[in-house]
Amino acid sequence: MKNENIIELKDVCRYYRLGNTEIKALCDVNLEIKRGDFIAIVGPSGSGKSTMMNLVGALDLSSKGDIFLDGQNIEHLPESELAQIRGKKIGFVFQTFNLIPTLNAVENIALPMIFHGVGKEERMERAEEILKEVSLTHRRNHFPKELSGGERQRVAIGRALANDPEVILADEPTGNLDTKTGLEIMKIFVNLNKKGKTIILVTHNLNLIKYVQKVLKISDGKIIEQKKVKQHKIK
Amino acid sequence: MKDHFLLAFSNLKRRGLRSWLTMIGIFIGIAAVVGLISLGQGLQGAINKQFEQLGKDKIIIQSKTMGPPGTATGKLILTTKDLNAIESVRGVERVVGILMKSSVIEFKDETKINFIIGINPKDAQIFSEMQDYKVIKGRDLRDGDGFKAVVGYNNLIDEKIWKRGVGIGSTITVGNVEFKIVGILGKTGDPYNDAAIYIPKDTLRNILNTQDEEDEIVVKTQEGFNPNDVAKSIERKLRQERDEKEGQETFTVQTSEQLLNSFTNIFNIVQGVLVGIAAISLLVGGIGIMNTMYTSVLERTKEIGTMKAVGAKNSDILQIFLFESGLLGLVGGIIGIGLGIGLGKGVQYIATIALGTNLLQASITLPLIFGALTFSFFIGTLSGILPAMQAAKLRPADALRYE
Ligand SMILES: Nc1ncnc2c1ncn2[C@@H]1O[C@H](COP(=O)(O)OP(=O)(O)OP(=O)(O)O)[C@@H](O)[C@H]1O
Numbered sequence: 001m002k003n004e005n006i007i008e009l010k011d012v013c014r015y016y017r018l019g020n021t022e023i024k025a026l027c028d029v030n031l032e033i034k035r036g037d038f039i040a041i042v043g044p045s046g047s048g049k050s051t052m053m054n055l056v057g058a059l060d061l062s063s064k065g066d067i068f069l070d071g072q073n074i075e076h077l078p079e080s081e082l083a084q085i086r087g088k089k090i091g092f093v094f095q096t097f098n099l100i101p102t103l104n105a106v107e108n109i110a111l112p113m114i115f116h117g118v119g120k121e122e123r124m125e126r127a128e129e130i131l132k133e134v135s136l137t138h139r140r141n142h143f144p145k146e147l148s149g150g151e152r153q154r155v156a157i158g159r160a161l162a163n164d165p166e167v168i169l170a171d172e173p174t175g176n177l178d179t180k181t182g183l184e185i186m187k188i189f190v191n192l193n194k195k196g197k198t199i200i201l202v203t204h205n206l207n208l209i210k211y212v213q214k215v216l217k218i219s220d221g222k223i224i225e226q227k228k229v230k231q232h233k234i235k
Numbered sequence: 236m237k238d239h240f241l242l243a244f245s246n247l248k249r250r251g252l253r254s255w256l257t258m259i260g261i262f263i264g265i266a267a268v269v270g271l272i273s274l275g276q277g278l279q280g281a282i283n284k285q286f287e288q289l290g291k292d293k294i295i296i297q298s299k300t301m302g303p304p305g306t307a308t309g310k311l312i313l314t315t316k317d318l319n320a321i322e323s324v325r326g327v328e329r330v331v332g333i334l335m336k337s338s339v340i341e342f343k344d345e346t347k348i349n350f351i352i353g354i355n356p357k358d359a360q361i362f363s364e365m366q367d368y369k370v371i372k373g374r375d376l377r378d379g380d381g382f383k384a385v386v387g388y389n390n391l392i393d394e395k396i397w398k399r400g401v402g403i404g405s406t407i408t409v410g411n412v413e414f415k416i417v418g419i420l421g422k423t424g425d426p427y428n429d430a431a432i433y434i435p436k437d438t439l440r441n442i443l444n445t446q447d448e449e450d451e452i453v454v455k456t457q458e459g460f461n462p463n464d465v466a467k468s469i470e471r472k473l474r475q476e477r478d479e480k481e482g483q484e485t486f487t488v489q490t491s492e493q494l495l496n497s498f499t500n501i502f503n504i505v506q507g508v509l510v511g512i513a514a515i516s517l518l519v520g521g522i523g524i525m526n527t528m529y530t531s532v533l534e535r536t537k538e539i540g541t542m543k544a545v546g547a548k549n550s551d552i553l554q555i556f557l558f559e560s561g562l563l564g565l566v567g568g569i570i571g572i573g574l575g576i577g578l579g580k581g582v583q584y585i586a587t588i589a590l591g592t593n594l595l596q597a598s599i600t601l602p603l604i605f606g607a608l609t610f611s612f613f614i615g616t617l618s619g620i621l622p623a624m625q626a627a628k629l630r631p632a633d634a635l636r637y638e
């Protein structure tokens with residue numbers, strides 16, 4: 001039986017040591033995220049949003065507490081299994097796109113499948129499909145530096161979809177884009193959510209939170225508010 | 236595996252001039268190794284061929300001198316008396332004494348210094364058995380020839396030794412004595428042989444005013460006798476004859492096999508030293524690769540974080556970076572091999588033009604090329620181990636934060 005909660009955080013803390021001082025970036029966070037949720041995380045700079053995303057995405061380990069992904073505690077796994085989880089269960093989208101400059105659009109999209117051991121033929125077939133999904137077929141052989149910001153982010157979203165993960169984590173995906181392009185990207189996320197993906201989005205842009213289902217406010221490493229919002233359609 | 240290789244390969248393309256410059260050591264090292272080995276193989280081949288010609292059954296006796304043959308003086312020289320003594324040793328089939336001198340030679344109004352070799356006309360046969368001594372024009376020396384000469388091939392060719400080459404019937408002058416050329420020898424490739432002038436030994440003795448000097452004595456072993464045993468007997472006999480103590484001989488007795496071995500030994504030592512020097516260059520090149528790999532791990536920290544975020548395991552990152560440094564080494568190797576072939580051929584060219592020898596032939600074989608390629612890939616990979624390990628163990632969250 002599948003757990004209703006795709007993500008669960010229990011008393012999670014993340015401390016950073018800087019010399020003799022300890023920074024409590026995240027403190028006693030408890031959180032449950034259901035399958036198919038579309039959540040926006042907001043909060044001032046330095047409040048711990050990225051820290052939390054990194055923990056949920058198995059890019060970082062907590063100092064205390066447990067994190068369950070699809071019912072599995074990911075805080076005590078060896079690095080190789082964490083890598084598998086990152087590749088298979090999670091798709092990351094970054095503010096700075098983080099495309100590999102030596103690979104073209106379709107190769108960037110196919111990259112996670114290489115690490116997941118997908119054969120070349122299947123990989124390319126799937127990458128072409130995704131390329132169509134993010135409407136970039138005409139940019140197939142372009143390298144990142146030949147693409148606009150919005151196109152790069154679409155490639156990055158395509159890459160996040162490569163292994164068909166259940167969860168997409170996007171840390172300020174529209175931060176480097178203008179309003180119009182940001183809205184286009186947001187539309188893609190809304191559509192993906194409709195197809196069943198669980199999406200967690202960090203954003204500073206309060207205009208975008210009306211398109212999600214739930215808003216999570218973080219301040220000083222703590223969740224201070226969690227509320228459902230009325231989801232608007234993007235025109 | 237293959238995909239990791241391709242990923243690594245795509246990284247090579249973005250490398251700037253700087254990272255190739257740090258690999259100069261690899262270029263030079265591989266070039267030196269390839270050049271040296273190709274020349275070494277060629278030289279070894281040529282020497283082997285010469286010894287093959289000499290035959291296993293020959294024993295060569297020379298006086299112990301540092302200079303070239305013919306410069307021994309006083310008691311050091313070998314004499315006809317020695318020759319006769321050797322003739323009586325068991326297992327000796329034939330003994331040939333040769334006289335070698337460098338002398339002023341005139342042809343028309345030109346003057347050159349060259350080797351004059353005095354042989355007994357009746358020994359010409361055994362001589363041709365031992366080395367590339369083959370008359371291709373005219374005839375060989377024969378008994379009764381007083382002032383006749385057989386000359387090396389290069390004498391025949393215009394602009395080689397003489398402005399206009401000699402021919403059958405030409406007259407050359409050796410130390411004021413005129414000789415008529417009756418035969419011309421085939422090309423051997425050895426510039427000394429090809430320039431040499433062969434005249435009857437007795438005539439040469441008269442010119443030199445010596446009675447019984449021999450510069451080199453060559454023995455042909457009887458069939459059924461071991462040349463090494465015969466050489467030992469000759470040594471014993473000569474010690475007795477010349478009244479010398481063991482270990483203090485003024486002469487050497489070497490079978491052709493021993494001669495080859497001592498050649499090969501010297502040759503290997505020289506080659507070893509040179510390759511050792513090349514190895515230092517390779518070490519420097521390896522450190523250069525390590526350096527550029529560390530730099531690229533730093534430069535690409537965020538990329539490494541990204542790859543880990545999309546599912547790359549530590550071993551994936553390790554492989555990609557190892558392949559990349561291996562490929563760097565390989566590219567260095569390819570360039571180095573190119574340079575090395577150029578070097579070998581260049582030396583061969585210079586040797587042929589300037590020294591007139593075709594003994595130094597660059598022998599570029601497939602095993603040499605594949606060996607050098609494998610080796611350079613290996614050096615590259617080896618140099619990449621530490622940087623690749625550093626890249627592999629980066630923590631994804633930290634790597635992604637890196638600016
Ligand atoms: N690797 C680290 N070492 C030390 N301190 C860190 C590290 N990563 C984060 N921090 C600190 O933890 C706190 C939370 O950082 P985090 O990046 O999660 O903030 P954020 O909410 O994402 O901010 P922003 O909106 O600016 O991206 C900050 O005070 C930051 O300085």
Ligand SMILES: [Mg+2]
Nearest residue numbers: 049050051171
């Ligand atoms: Mg952040």
